Amino acid sequence: MAWKSATNFLLILALVILGFSAITSESRHLRRINRRSIFDPVAICKHAVHYSKICEEVASASPHVTSPVGLIEASLDAAIVKAQKARVEVSSLMKAKGKDYPGIKGSTLSACYDNYDLAVDALRNSQNLVKTGGNHADLMTELSAAGTMVTTCQDGIDEVPEMSNPIGSLHINLDHHVSNCLNLGANLLH
Numbered sequence: 329m330a331w332k333s334a335t336n337f338l339l340i341l342a343l344v345i346l347g348f349s350a351i352t353s354e355s356r357h358l359r360r361i362n363r364r365s366i367f368d369p370v371a372i373c374k375h376a377v378h379y380s381k382i383c384e385e386v387a388s389a390s391p392h393v394t395s396p397v398g399l400i401e402a403s404l405d406a407a408i409v410k411a412q413k414a415r416v417e418v419s420s421l422m423k424a425k426g427k428d429y430p431g432i433k434g435s436t437l438s439a440c441y442d443n444y445d446l447a448v449d450a451l452r453n454s455q456n457l458v459k460t461g462g463n464h465a466d467l468m469t470e471l472s473a474a475g476t477m478v479t480t481c482q483d484g485i486d487e488v489p490e491m492s493n494p495i496g497s498l499h500i501n502l503d504h505h506v507s508n509c510l511n512l513g514a515n516l517l518h
Contacts, residue, residue: 369399376515379504382406383512386505396516397458403512404455407474407505408448414502415444417495432488440481447506450474454509464517471510478503 373383383403387393390402418441422434450473457467478499485493493499 367393367395367398369393372396372399372512372516377508377511379508382501382504383508386508396512400458400509400512400516401455403505403509404451404458407502407509408451408455410498410502410505411444411448411451411474411478414495414498415441415448417498418444421494433491436484436488436491437494439484443477443481443484444502447474447477447502450477451506451509454513458513458517464513467513467517468510471506471513475503475506475510478506 369387370384373380373387377383386402386406387399390398390405393399393402418437422437422441450470454467454470454474457463457470482493482499482503485491
């Protein structure tokens, strides 16, 4: 009899543990209050991206972040602004320095300008896919392309020994924003 009680207890305990483990990570970031789900972007930022502080700043700066889609849209908006700023900074450097960036340095900055321009296009395409409920694979392709464009700029600069990234902190910040967009797209929209 004691054996049967112990077996039943263990079976019930196993079912309870299995039930708790079945909760998805996304549902853990939704709290229930009065039968309504409350979206918690800070919790998602802490678990879904590599650069949680940036994600949290984006979420707190936008009043429209009330869902995973809203968080991705706000993150894309922020990444586009950073990519446009990087493009403008590189363009200004190329114009201001004139003859200071001849040859390989000038070519590298020009390539960065083009890559930032392509990153803006890929981020805008991503934005459109999110807004229209487009194909997830297409979204991930566009976000990956944006990340590749940003990385390619730094790779080009790294190949010129006498050159450092003249917009280093802006570039790194842009890279982090794009990385977060890619993580959010992969973790929240599928």
